[in-house]
Amino acid sequence: MNVEIVCVGTELLLGDIVNTNAAFLSRELAALGINVYRQTVVGDNSERLEAALREALEKNDMVITSGGLGPTYDDITKETAASIFGLDLEIDESSKEHIEKIVGTNLGKSEISIIKQAYIPKGAEPLKNDCGTAPGVFLEKDGKYIIMLPGPPREMKCMFMNYAVPKLVKISGKTMVSHTVHIFDVGESVIEKKLHKMMTSMTNPTVAPYAKDGEVTVRVTAYADNNSEAENMINPVIKDIKEIIGLENIYGTDVGNLQTALVRELKSKGMKISTAESLTGGLISKRITEVPGSSEVFECGICSYSNRIKNEILGVSKKTLETYTEYSAETAKEMALGARKISGADIGISSTGIAGPDGGTKEKPVGLVYVGISTENNTYAKELRLGKGFDNERDLIRYIASSHALNLAINELKK
Amino acid sequence: MNVEIVCVGTELLLGDIVNTNAAFLSRELAALGINVYRQTVVGDNSERLEAALREALEKNDMVITSGGLGPTYDDITKETAASIFGLDLEIDESSKEHIEKIVGTNLGKSEISIIKQAYIPKGAEPLKNDCGTAPGVFLEKDGKYIIMLPGPPREMKCMFMNYAVPKLVKISGKTMVSHTVHIFDVGESVIEKKLHKMMTSMTNPTVAPYAKDGEVTVRVTAYADNNSEAENMINPVIKDIKEIIGLENIYGTDVGNLQTALVRELKSKGMKISTAESLTGGLISKRITEVPGSSEVFECGICSYSNRIKNEILGVSKKTLETYTEYSAETAKEMALGARKISGADIGISSTGIAGPDGGTKEKPVGLVYVGISTENNTYAKELRLGKGFDNERDLIRYIASSHALNLAINELKK
Numbered sequence: 001m002n003v004e005i006v007c008v009g010t011e012l013l014l015g016d017i018v019n020t021n022a023a024f025l026s027r028e029l030a031a032l033g034i035n036v037y038r039q040t041v042v043g044d045n046s047e048r049l050e051a052a053l054r055e056a057l058e059k060n061d062m063v064i065t066s067g068g069l070g071p072t073y074d075d076i077t078k079e080t081a082a083s084i085f086g087l088d089l090e091i092d093e094s095s096k097e098h099i100e101k102i103v104g105t106n107l108g109k110s111e112i113s114i115i116k117q118a119y120i121p122k123g124a125e126p127l128k129n130d131c132g133t134a135p136g137v138f139l140e141k142d143g144k145y146i147i148m149l150p151g152p153p154r155e156m157k158c159m160f161m162n163y164a165v166p167k168l169v170k171i172s173g174k175t176m177v178s179h180t181v182h183i184f185d186v187g188e189s190v191i192e193k194k195l196h197k198m199m200t201s202m203t204n205p206t207v208a209p210y211a212k213d214g215e216v217t218v219r220v221t222a223y224a225d226n227n228s229e230a231e232n233m234i235n236p237v238i239k240d241i242k243e244i245i246g247l248e249n250i251y252g253t254d255v256g257n258l259q260t261a262l263v264r265e266l267k268s269k270g271m272k273i274s275t276a277e278s279l280t281g282g283l284i285s286k287r288i289t290e291v292p293g294s295s296e297v298f299e300c301g302i303c304s305y306s307n308r309i310k311n312e313i314l315g316v317s318k319k320t321l322e323t324y325t326e327y328s329a330e331t332a333k334e335m336a337l338g339a340r341k342i343s344g345a346d347i348g349i350s351s352t353g354i355a356g357p358d359g360g361t362k363e364k365p366v367g368l369v370y371v372g373i374s375t376e377n378n379t380y381a382k383e384l385r386l387g388k389g390f391d392n393e394r395d396l397i398r399y400i401a402s403s404h405a406l407n408l409a410i411n412e413l414k415k
Numbered sequence: 416m417n418v419e420i421v422c423v424g425t426e427l428l429l430g431d432i433v434n435t436n437a438a439f440l441s442r443e444l445a446a447l448g449i450n451v452y453r454q455t456v457v458g459d460n461s462e463r464l465e466a467a468l469r470e471a472l473e474k475n476d477m478v479i480t481s482g483g484l485g486p487t488y489d490d491i492t493k494e495t496a497a498s499i500f501g502l503d504l505e506i507d508e509s510s511k512e513h514i515e516k517i518v519g520t521n522l523g524k525s526e527i528s529i530i531k532q533a534y535i536p537k538g539a540e541p542l543k544n545d546c547g548t549a550p551g552v553f554l555e556k557d558g559k560y561i562i563m564l565p566g567p568p569r570e571m572k573c574m575f576m577n578y579a580v581p582k583l584v585k586i587s588g589k590t591m592v593s594h595t596v597h598i599f600d601v602g603e604s605v606i607e608k609k610l611h612k613m614m615t616s617m618t619n620p621t622v623a624p625y626a627k628d629g630e631v632t633v634r635v636t637a638y639a640d641n642n643s644e645a646e647n648m649i650n651p652v653i654k655d656i657k658e659i660i661g662l663e664n665i666y667g668t669d670v671g672n673l674q675t676a677l678v679r680e681l682k683s684k685g686m687k688i689s690t691a692e693s694l695t696g697g698l699i700s701k702r703i704t705e706v707p708g709s710s711e712v713f714e715c716g717i718c719s720y721s722n723r724i725k726n727e728i729l730g731v732s733k734k735t736l737e738t739y740t741e742y743s744a745e746t747a748k749e750m751a752l753g754a755r756k757i758s759g760a761d762i763g764i765s766s767t768g769i770a771g772p773d774g775g776t777k778e779k780p781v782g783l784v785y786v787g788i789s790t791e792n793n794t795y796a797k798e799l800r801l802g803k804g805f806d807n808e809r810d811l812i813r814y815i816a817s818s819h820a821l822n823l824a825i826n827e828l829k830k
Contacts, residue, residue, distance in 0.1 A: 012437075012438075012441070012454065013441055013451045013452070013453070013454065014441055014442065014445045014451075014623075015437075015438045015439065015440070015441030015442025015443070015444075015445060015451075016442070016623075016625065017438065018433060018434070018435055018437075018438040019433070019434050019437060019438065019454070020433050022427075022430075022434060022456065023427070023430045023432065023433040023434065024430060025430070026427070026428055026429055026430030027429065027430025027431070028430070029430075030428075030429045030430060035428075036428045036429075036430075037428070037457075037458070037463060038428075038455065038456065038457055038463065038467070039427065039428065039434075039454075039455070039456035040453065040454070040455050040456075041437065041453060041454035041455075042452075042453055043452070048452065048453065052453070055470075188485070188486070188487065189486045189487070189528055189529055192486065192487040192488070192528065193528065196488065199488070199489075200488060208425060208426075208489075209487070210426050210431065211485075211567075212567070219429075219431070275697075275718070277697070277700075280701070280704075281697075281700050281701050281703070281704025281705070281709075281713075281716070282690075282692070282696075282697030282698065282699070282700030282701035282704065282716055282718065283697065283701045284697070285692075285696050285697030285718040285720075286695070286696050286697035286698045286701045288696070289695075289696025289697065289718070289720060289813075290696070290809070290810065290813075292771070292772055292773065292809060293773070294696075294720075295720055295721070298696075298720050299719075299720050299721035299723065299724050300717075300718065300719060300720060300721065300724040300728065301696070301697055301716075301717075301718030301720070302715075302716075302717060302718070303690070303697065303700040303704070303715065303716030303717070303718065304714075304715060305700075305704060305709075305710055305713050305714050305715060305716070306710065306714035306715065308714065309714050309715040309758065313715065313728075313757070342728070343724065356707070357707050358707065358708070388517050389516070389517070390545060390546045390547065390573075391545035391546050391573055391577070392546065392573065393546070394705070394707060395705060396569065398704075398705070
């Protein structure tokens, strides 16, 4: 079953809002084993909407629209779809009652347009709107399906999950399962090369890498008649990927991100972590505390942006700061140690370095970063060179540095 | 000039990522007076990409693509576009040098795929990638334009603003100038109502509000033959907006964001700030230190996630924590005071509250937040109710809380 998503709304074409509906629908459809072949956005213009719908219906088995079901003159999705199929609109009494119940039954002439929402193409099925007034539409005709959903994300999600999904499950009869392997500190091109044969030769399951901010995830997706069959297809592939990439570079499967993997690892070991940040300025602690329930494993972070604070609060020795400067492995180590000591945590992690754009020298250029870690048994630091000379790379350097610090802790916990 | 945006990437069709590129490009193009007629998303599939590009080129004057310029086998945008125009790909030496400079010049055979990125259609112009390796492409042929941008949002934005906009301005024959008024803590619907007449009646300059994460910016854009003419058109409009919205709700013009406005304000007064974070877990200090040069005004942040740390490091009294709990104005005040005292800064700001999803009660629900501030003259806190009952609103609550803390400091500095 091939599907095209058509989102209708001039506000999307103006960039006033981000199209989260398309992402939501795509994700949910993928999980149902339904392929989204295309997403299209058109404005509230009947000519262009008609062209988009005709095309989408021609090339796909199903079209799912969002938007254009409201009461105003520029809400034209139902009208346009009905005209394509040569259908009239007729009032749906259950929808009319629902609208009257919400808005009140004394609809004067001025509010007649609200009732416009209750009209649906003849022979179509209304989809109830538990989160608003405009009903959706489910229409099967000439071997094609069209599902029309409202534009406001809350109403759309609510209607899709409650009323469209049961219909889709019935239609598709297939299940999709996917698992994601999370890799850190290996470039996308290296992974691509290593997995090339797999990626190009397999069709079910499929293997797809995706790179973002210094991390790569590899998603393995299988379609099957049921979940356990799909799992059985995926498992050996995941095993192969782990062998090819190397376990030391993989921080988890289906863990979402580094901070979630770290919090999970800490919880499972009953351990706590604390942070001492210079370069990353709070980003490491922000990422850890982003994870619900992180308060179990995290009590304290020190953002020591100046040398005075590094010395006074974290106890980095003045000698270290003078001899090696704040941009050094020695400082990173003493910061991590200080973070652990001050909080009584099991692990301390730290960051220091030069994020730029200013402050770099030939010996200590922008992007020179040290991440440190301290446990009861071991205190060490890792040097990184993250400066690529990009424009505005300050944020990127800070983000990748924070990822390295989190990964350092994950690796230490796995030992 | 009619434009279609074609975003390429299977990850978009799977709903793995939200298509922020389409929104960004649409907004920027609208500001340039260029109409976006359609947005299309296709996967990394040459047949469907070719169909989408052919169609888009047929119906529009210009097509802007994002994605599919990378080094892997499924990056096929340039190849597909070149084949449509009957062009060969040839290596662009400047792009090759750029890539070698970033990746290193000793590219062995194994890394040959990286160089794949340096190939562009014959006769096309490369667009430099200041934020990554893959160059973009500007191609004019048979009366049509195609601009190919990379998929990663950071690289795409950077290339679009630095190299595509100047070309678009040249093509359109006009100069565009825009200024942005930054508003905090006033709802979008309130602003829309107040500016409605302005927004709907003006065509040049245009007035467009844009809401995101609890902030609203109003962008005023003028097209003219030259910059000074455009400035003269904009200035009175900005003045009107300030009057209508009220200066107390405006934290700056063209300042980018709250943290930049705060750092600027602190620098101009020669003052320093420090942070004590519970709820926001480092997000406030992260945002401050995001600003280049923030080390002049920021030395120290304490992320005190547990009550023990609030007491031991920040000096919040045990009595306060017992009597009022950690989720209270009293705790927020003592935290802000502690942050200021510990660091010797002029201003301390703090956050505490319940981000959820767990931990809320009837009296202290998820979204109950206190932001505190302490200066030499004054220490106080503000209560916020940020919980809307949305799904997954933890990040949003933390973000808006951090914005309120930053804004509190800006307002204090402006007094």
